[in-house]
Structures are given as structure tokens and as C-alpha cells.
Amino acid sequence: MTDLANNPLLSFSGLPKFDQIKAEHVEPAIDHLLETGRSSVEKLASSSESPTWANFAKPLEDMEEKLSRAWSQVGHMNAVVNSPELREAYNASLPKLTDFYSDLGQDERLYAKFRALKNSAEFDTLNTAQQKIVENELLSFRLGGAELADAEKARFKSIQESLSKITTKFEENLMDTVNDFSHFVEDVAELKGVPEDALQAAQEAASSDGKSGYKFTLHFPSYMPVLQYCKNRPLRELLYRAYATRASEFGKSELDNTPLISEILTLRREAATLLGYKNYAEMSLATKMADAPADVISFLDNLAQRAKPFAKRDMQELTEYAAKLGIADMQAWDVAFVSEKLREEKYAFSDQEVKQYFPEAQVLAGLFKVVETIFGVHVKKSQAPVWHADAAFYEISDQHGKAIGQFYLDLYARNNKRGGAWMDEAITRRKQDDKNGEDNIVTPVAYLTCNFSAPVGGKPALFTHDEVITMFHEFGHGLHHMLTQVDDYGVSGIKGVEWDAVELPSQFMENFCWEWDVIRYMTKHVETGASLPRALFDKMIAAKNFQAGMQTVRQIEFSLFDMRLHGEFDPNGKQTALDLIEQVRDEVAVVRPPKWNRFPNGFSHIFAGGYAAGYYSYKWAEVLSADAYSMFEENGVLCAETGQRFWHEILAKGGSRPALASFVAFRGRAPDIEALLRHNGMTASA
Structure with a gap:
């Protein structure tokens, strides 16, 4: 019999017991929490009492909090100390959790009780946060398929279970591809330009493998210094190619994310259609500040129009400088190298020089x-x-x-x-x-x-x-x-x-x-x-805004690709995801990667993270953050009074009120894009 009393994942007083958690604890703990969770749900759903915050919403929240807390420890360890045993335990529990939450989100009895609570006299006596939770729950039930007919509910649940498995597999393929790759260099002469600390790290990595020379991997601290500083162009190309083709058909077939991309998009589209949305982008925006995909695309197009002249100027400068370095046909694996050389010449410092001051x-x-x-x-x-x-x-x-x-x-x-x-x-x-x-x-x-x-x-x-x-x-x-x-x-x-x-x-x-x-x-x-x-x-x-135009249009490229992929793109049509990103690049990009670049295969933000039809959030939040920070610029950047206001109107409020209301309460007005353009040096005077 499993010893649940001593299972560290079932300890909810104090901090997680990371020194005790093992793979063998995962399934028994999650199974137990799911069993008690289903029992709690059944008791609450079948109760004849009129639902109140105390007898319904709070107990449901208590149950979910315990399950969430235990699973967060498992998910975290799976991300930071991944092992075959932990991965197996994680993947064994994931479908059970998905099944539980799918059932929860489709339970008409719970949905009816939340509706009754919303329409009760008690609702007006709840605090603002509790009212927002009830409203969020009602939306969550609609998005969970609670209003669907039984056959559609079953299909929606099956889609959620499949998506859970496939998106996890996407991330695992990416991690395994990175872990599988290594490139050894014996002769230090081939590494001219690579900073001393990066060389030392590569030497220590080789030594820990029992080998001589220098070991390079696709982990960013190993890969990037070569791209940025190494004079050996073929080596830059080799590492760039390995990085740009991660989890693609150019590697192990079992780690290829290409078929997973189609599966994920097809399933998301079907789920959205079942709920009555035209596409997944519309469904995604139901829980965001933006009202419609067209509004997001309009925002991105406007930003692209403002940024592209600066991006073209950046690219022209870079191309001309590359020619001075003897690189007449600048390629993607040259961009970071030429950029670093140009920055050193223009501003007389290097990233490496600055790094020595930041222990x-x-x-x-x-x-x-x-x-x-x-x-x-x-x-x-x-x-x-x-x-x-x-x-x-x-x-x-x-x-x-x-x-x-x-x-x-x-x-x-x-x-x-x-x-x-x-x-x-x-x-x-x-x-x-x-x-x-x-x-x-x-x-x-x-x-x-x-x-x-x-x-x-x-x-x-x-x-x-x-x-x-x-x-x-x-x-x-x-x-x-x-x-x-x-x-x-x-x-x-x-x-x-x-x-x-x-x-x-x-x-x-x-x-x-x-x-x-x-x-x-x-x-x-x-x-x-x-x-x-x-x-x-x-x-x-x-140098702060060095190549800000190029960087901005690159983020817009990713954001437009994401929004169109989940909006107008047909995953079963003739066009592929690769075709779509090339089309987006035709419109906004100034740097064109080679045709064999497989960027979508590594775009875990949207295929394995929470950013599907939401990658634009980075640019929109930049507008909010630049405008919020401009108040500190006006009052003193370390102004405690402004800091307290930011804390109490934005940080403290969490999700208890709409984000726009929190922003306006802090800034005193609606957000303005001009602060972002000024911060990035993309104004008429720049």
C-alpha cells in the first residue's frame, strides 16, 4: 500500500519538500488528490443547499488550490531537473489531470450553481475580487464546453486530452534535441574571438565528458558567444544550422515537431469551432484585453508601419558594415557577429567588456x-x-x-x-x-x-x-x-x-x-x-536603441505569424506553417533566414506555452509598461511615492479587476503608444 501520510507532495503546510520529492511520489499523490477532488465536486454539485460563497465557491477553490500546489511542484521539477523517471511519472499523471479539469469545466451542475450565485442577493454583498472570480468562472465554464450537447462535450474533452499530450511532447522534443547535440573543437585556433570565459566553460564541459578540447551545445550560454564573437564563419554556420533546425525533419524523426504543429492547430481550431468561435484566435481573446483578432492585427500593422523604416535603416547599415569585414553575402549566422563588431566600432565597447562589471x-x-x-x-x-x-x-x-x-x-x-x-x-x-x-x-x-x-x-x-x-x-x-x-x-x-x-x-x-x-x-x-x-x-x-527597429519588426513577425496561424490559417489546406511565416516575412521582416530554417518547430511559446494567439502580448505590454514607466520618469525614477502607487493600483490588485482599469487608476488615463516609440528611439527626431 502506498504511504500517503509521508508523501511530500501531500504536505500543504509550509514550503515544498524538494529534498524529499521523488518520481515515485508523483502518481500516488496526484491520484489521491484527484480522487478526493472528484468526491468534493460530487458533494458540492449534488448539494440541495442554495449556493453561497462559503458553502460552494470557497470549498471548490480549496480543493483546486491543493491540486494546483502539488502539480506545480511536479511540473517545476520536470522543467528544471528532468529525468526519464520524472518525465514518465509526469506524463502518466498529465492525462488524468486533463481528464479531471475537462470534467470539471463541463459540469453543468457546477455551472448552474455559479449562475445561481451570480443571480443571488448574496452576489452584491461579495467583495470585488469574489465577484470577479464568479464572473471568471462563468466564462471558464463556457470556454470549457459546459454549454455543449453531450456528444460535443465528449469530443471537446477528447481534444483537450490530446492537446495536453501533444504540447508536452512538443516541449520534450525540443529539450531532447538540445540535450542530444554537442560539437567538439580540438584546436583553439578555430575559436578566435570567443571570449575567455566562454572558452573556459567549453573546456570544462569537454573535460566533464572525459574529452579534450572544447564542447559546444545549443544551450544559449554556449551557443550564443560563438554566434556573436567567433571569427570562424563555418563554425558559426554549423551551430546556427543545428539551432535553427531543432526538432525538425533534419534530425531524429521521432523528435520532429512538424507533424505536431499540424495536429495542435487542427485540434485547437476544432475546439474553437465547437464553442461557436470562427477560429482559435477569437477563442483565445475571450480572456484577453483585446476584443478581436482584427484589432490585434491592426495594432501590429500600425507598429510595423512605424518601425519598419528604422529596421530598414538598421539593416542597410549592417549590410554595408559586413562588406567592410569582407562578408559580401551576409547570412543569418553572420548577423550577430557583424552586429557585435558594428556596435564595438560605433560605441567603442563590447558586451563582453560590460559583462565583467556584472557579477x-x-x-x-x-x-x-x-x-x-x-x-x-x-x-x-x-x-x-x-x-x-x-x-x-x-x-x-x-x-x-x-x-x-x-x-x-x-x-x-x-x-x-x-x-x-x-x-x-x-x-x-x-x-x-x-x-x-x-x-x-x-x-x-x-x-x-x-x-x-x-x-x-x-x-x-x-x-x-x-x-x-x-x-x-x-x-x-x-x-x-x-x-x-x-x-x-x-x-x-x-x-x-x-x-x-x-x-x-x-x-x-x-x-x-x-x-x-x-x-x-x-x-x-x-x-x-x-x-x-x-x-x-x-x-x-x-547604444541602447542599436538595431531597435530590427528587433521590433522581428517581434512583430512572430506575433503576426501566431495570430494568423490561429486565425485565418487552415492547417488542412495547401499552405504550411512555413509558407505562412515566409508570407509574414515578406510583409515585415528585414532579416531573412535561410529556407531550411525551421523556426516554427522551436516556437514553444505558442505550441507548448500559454501564448497561442497571444504572442502579441509582449508588444502590447511594452506599450503599457513604457507608458507606466514614463510616470516614474516624470516624478523621479526611484520615487517611492510613485512606486507605492504602482504597487497598490497594479501589483496589489492582481486579477481582481480588469487590467485596463488598473492601468488607468495608476496612470490617470488610457495607454499611449508614444512612450514605447520614444523609449525605442523610433520617433521623428531619432
Whole structure:
């Protein structure tokens, strides 16, 4: 018999027991929670009592919170310390969870009780957050298929189960392709231009495999320095080709994501049609700020029109400079290299030079100082069980020393860890009744995960300025989760926040990475201990919008591709996803990758993440964040009064009211695109 009493995934008091969780704990814990969950649902659904918040909505929320908390630990470990055993356990439980949530979302009895609660006299006495939760639940039931006929319900549920499996497989294929690839270089002469720390990391990687020379992989800290600095053009091409063809027909057939893309799009389209939407894009926008796909496309087209002249100017400059370097036919694998050389010549500094001033401890201290200054909180390192020696744990306390948030930090790239950077919820703030009948608040806990270069050669980890920006970005998400003051689970932190507004706090935090009063205190040269010189910072500011036009149209390219893919594209038609992205590039791109580039096969944001028909959120949230930050520019970038206002009107409110209402409450007006264009140097005077 399974020992449930000692299963660490079933411990809901205190922090997760990451030092005890094993693959063998996953299925018994999830099976138990699903069994008790179904029992709770049945009891609530069949009750003859008139539904109230206390006897219906709250108990349902309590059940979901436990299941969500346990599964978040499993999903997190599957992403950061993936193993065959853990993957097997994860994949065995995933269909059961999908089945449970599909049944939950289609339960007409629960749906009827939420409708009755909405129409009851009690609804008017609920607080704003609770009313929003009830309204969100009603929409969720409609989107879950609760209004469908029985046969359609069964088909909708089958689609959700298939999508769950296929999107997970998409991410696994990508991770396995990255883990499978390595390229060894014996002769250091072939690596001219590659920075010393990247060489040292490659040498240590080869040595740990029991080999001589230098090992390069498709993990970003290994791959990117070669693309950016290596003079060996064939080596740049080799690594670019491997990266650009991940999980495609050019590798192992069992890891090819091409057929999965068609399956995912076909199933999403069918699900949307079943619910009465014209396409999946329409269905996706039901929970976002934007009203219709046409509005999103109009926003992106307008932005493209404003940005493309700057992008063309960037590209012309780059092409001319490439010719000076003897590269007459600049290719995709040359772009990062030529860009870095051009930046060094134009602004007389390199990313590598700047990186020496950003050791990990100093960056974190600087980040925490910003947060402490503008929000009046305190961040300190603390202790908790972790999943890997790289991970650390921290606590955020208020001015009275009371803990208001906690977070795990896992910064370095490694094998069996998903690529990219992200924030996720470990524990969500909520008010619960303790055994003495008193109210108590559950402290929110976040996971903050990045894939930066680990320390090498006895030196601390050093971050590029772009990585510093990424660190601030993810911490912004973390603040949204941890600084919430909403006590009701369903709209606490980032829960219930429209997807196209979720990036507002993260992109807002990025702005501080360009302020001298911030940077001067968060830099310390790894060898000399000197702070970043003002002259070097001024060069960075001068270079801030270097190729901003190119970068903007690239994001628009991805956003338009995503929106059209889930809108007008027919996955069963003659046109392929590759054809569609080429068509989008015809309209907006200035950099054309080779025909064999398989970008869609690695676009996990939309095929395995939550950004399907929502990738435009990054650009829309940039509008919100730039405009929000302009208020700090007006009042002083480290203004505590403005910081408190941002906290209380945006971060604290979570999903308890529409994101636009929170923005207007903070800024005093609707968002304006001009601040974004100004921040990116794309104005008439630029």
C-alpha cells in the first residue's frame, strides 16, 4: 500500500519538500488528490443547499488550490531537473489531470450553481475580487464546453486530452534535441574571438565528458558567444544550422515537431469551432484585453508601419558594415557577429567588456535595492529545501519585518533543464481559516528560473547586460505574484490577469536597467572591484536603441505569424506553417533566414506555452509598461511615492479587476503608444 501520510507532495503546510520529492511520489499523490477532488465536486454539485460563497465557491477553490500546489511542484521539477523517471511519472499523471479539469469545466451542475450565485442577493454583498472570480468562472465554464450537447462535450474533452499530450511532447522534443547535440573543437585556433570565459566553460564541459578540447551545445550560454564573437564563419554556420533546425525533419524523426504543429492547430481550431468561435484566435481573446483578432492585427500593422523604416535603416547599415569585414553575402549566422563588431566600432565597447562589471551577487543586490527603494520592502536570503545545488531561496518582508512573499532562484543553464527564463507560482496568496477560527494569510511563493552561464574557473557567474534585463523582467513577474494584496485565490497575484497584461510588471522592471542611479550601485568589476565607469554607461545608453527597429519588426513577425496561424490559417489546406511565416516575412521582416530554417518547430511559446494567439502580448505590454514607466520618469525614477502607487493600483490588485482599469487608476488615463516609440528611439527626431 502506498504511504500517503509521508508523501511530500501531500504536505500543504509550509514550503515544498524538494529534498524529499521523488518520481515515485508523483502518481500516488496526484491520484489521491484527484480522487478526493472528484468526491468534493460530487458533494458540492449534488448539494440541495442554495449556493453561497462559503458553502460552494470557497470549498471548490480549496480543493483546486491543493491540486494546483502539488502539480506545480511536479511540473517545476520536470522543467528544471528532468529525468526519464520524472518525465514518465509526469506524463502518466498529465492525462488524468486533463481528464479531471475537462470534467470539471463541463459540469453543468457546477455551472448552474455559479449562475445561481451570480443571480443571488448574496452576489452584491461579495467583495470585488469574489465577484470577479464568479464572473471568471462563468466564462471558464463556457470556454470549457459546459454549454455543449453531450456528444460535443465528449469530443471537446477528447481534444483537450490530446492537446495536453501533444504540447508536452512538443516541449520534450525540443529539450531532447538540445540535450542530444554537442560539437567538439580540438584546436583553439578555430575559436578566435570567443571570449575567455566562454572558452573556459567549453573546456570544462569537454573535460566533464572525459574529452579534450572544447564542447559546444545549443544551450544559449554556449551557443550564443560563438554566434556573436567567433571569427570562424563555418563554425558559426554549423551551430546556427543545428539551432535553427531543432526538432525538425533534419534530425531524429521521432523528435520532429512538424507533424505536431499540424495536429495542435487542427485540434485547437476544432475546439474553437465547437464553442461557436470562427477560429482559435477569437477563442483565445475571450480572456484577453483585446476584443478581436482584427484589432490585434491592426495594432501590429500600425507598429510595423512605424518601425519598419528604422529596421530598414538598421539593416542597410549592417549590410554595408559586413562588406567592410569582407562578408559580401551576409547570412543569418553572420548577423550577430557583424552586429557585435558594428556596435564595438560605433560605441567603442563590447558586451563582453560590460559583462565583467556584472557579477551575480552585485546584480542581485542592485535588483533588490531598486525593489526596496520604490516599494519599501526588504529582500533577504533565507533557507528552504531546493531541487538542485544551483537553486537558492529568498524572502520579501514589509517595513515591519513581516514576510509577504518568498521565492526560489535557479539561474544557470544545465542539461535536463528547459531553456529560456520564466516565473511560475509555487504557492498563491489567499486567506484561509485556521483551526482557531482566525483568519490567516498564506504567504505567496514564486519560482524564478533563468538559463545564464554558471560560474567558471573559480570566478562568480558574470551576466551580460541583456541577462541583467532578463533578471529584472522575471523579477517583475515575481513581484506581481508576491506583492498582491488580494486574499481570494482565483484572482490573487497573476491569477485572472488578462494574458496580454501579464507582461506589464515584467517589462516595466526592465526600464531600471538603463538608469545610472540604479546601475552605478549594482556593478563591480570581477577583477578590480571598480564600479562601471560613467563613460562606459554613457556608451551603453548611446547604444541602447542599436538595431531597435530590427528587433521590433522581428517581434512583430512572430506575433503576426501566431495570430494568423490561429486565425485565418487552415492547417488542412495547401499552405504550411512555413509558407505562412515566409508570407509574414515578406510583409515585415528585414532579416531573412535561410529556407531550411525551421523556426516554427522551436516556437514553444505558442505550441507548448500559454501564448497561442497571444504572442502579441509582449508588444502590447511594452506599450503599457513604457507608458507606466514614463510616470516614474516624470516624478523621479526611484520615487517611492510613485512606486507605492504602482504597487497598490497594479501589483496589489492582481486579477481582481480588469487590467485596463488598473492601468488607468495608476496612470490617470488610457495607454499611449508614444512612450514605447520614444523609449525605442523610433520617433521623428531619432
